[in-house]
Amino acid sequence: MAMFLTRRAEFSASHVCSNPSLSEAENQALYGLAANPHGHGHNYVVEVTVEGETDPVTGMVFDLRELKQVLNDQVIEPMDHRFLNREVAPFDRVPPTTENVALEIWNRLKPRLDRPGLRLANVRLYETPDLYVDYRGEPCS
Numbered sequence: 787m788a789m790f791l792t793r794r795a796e797f798s799a800s801h802v803c804s805n806p807s808l809s810e811a812e813n814q815a816l817y818g819l820a821a822n823p824h825g826h827g828h829n830y831v832v833e834v835t836v837e838g839e840t841d842p843v844t845g846m847v848f849d850l851r852e853l854k855q856v857l858n859d860q861v862i863e864p865m866d867h868r869f870l871n872r873e874v875a876p877f878d879r880v881p882p883t884t885e886n887v888a889l890e891i892w893n894r895l896k897p898r899l900d901r902p903g904l905r906l907a908n909v910r911l912y913e914t915p916d917l918y919v920d921y922r923g924e925p926c927s
């Protein structure tokens with residue numbers, strides 16, 4: 787499998803970078819202004835990449851409509867215009883950093899995209915135009 791297909795989508799959400807198991811002072815020290823309990827917003831951009839074989843009949847790696855639908859159902863609908871810490875599990879317990887939001891998106895998409903001849907290859911999440919993370923589901927070594 788060597789063809790990589792990427793779809794980009796946007797959603798707006800607010801969050802507080804804080805860990806509920808730490809004190810407010812500890813969270814302020816760790817996350818600075820991002821720990822302000824009243825929250826702040828981002829226009830997130832997510833790029834989802836699948837790897838697959840190009841079907842010789844359709845000439846496609848994957849049905850683009852299905853990819854859009856899965857992304858909509860699993861990520862955009864549940865997260866767009868939400869206060870992540872209060873409205874989207876697991877961010878009531880886990881700090882919604884860029885890293886953790888990307889991981890959650892991966893976990894939501896993986897079981898719906900992996901199938902014979904296709905696998906979720908990468909989730910890229912931009913929190914700002916200058917900051918993004920890539921998650922590929924590979925452990926650190």
Ligand SMILES: [Zn+2]
Pocket residue numbers: 801803820826827828
């Ligand atoms: Zn933020």
